[in-house]
Amino acid sequence: MTAINRIDQIPPSHTIFPASSHPDLQQPGFVHHGWNTGRQLLLHAAGSPLAKPMTSQPHPLRQQAITHLHALTEHLDDVAGPLILALHVCAVQQPLADADTTTLIPLIGEAVADLGDWDVRAPLPEQLDLITRAVQAMQPCMPH
Secondary structure, X not given: OOOOOOHHHOOOHHHHOOHHHOHHHOOXXXXXXXXXXXXXXXXXXXXXXXXXXXXXXOOHHHHHHHHHHHHHOOOHHHHHHHXXXXXXXXXXXXXXXXXXXXHHHHHHHHHHHHHHHHOOOOOOHHHHHHXXXXXXXXXXHOOO
């Protein structure tokens, strides 16, 4: 598997979660939709040409999430790993939108375990707040 070092290298859900990896992933569901939604939010926040055009009337929560994600850092690709962990937490574990860092730490640990093959490593302690804020920005846009 290729290392994910930049936002525009985040693969779509069927690559990260192939149907053969788990019986619950045989049909697209919340995990797939959540991953693809969050991926698009990050691609838009990074200004990637891979971002799909938003509909003519974008959902206000999505625009707000993109704005918050963009504001987290001027150089989104420098923090691709922590943002990918936030994406995984949102899509797979689906915490409450107001979850705090203490609540998210075990979920981040699960995300690191799941994404290790993609060379996504454990975050530095100072990156935990960034992950928390990214989860809080993305989670309201996740399918429920």
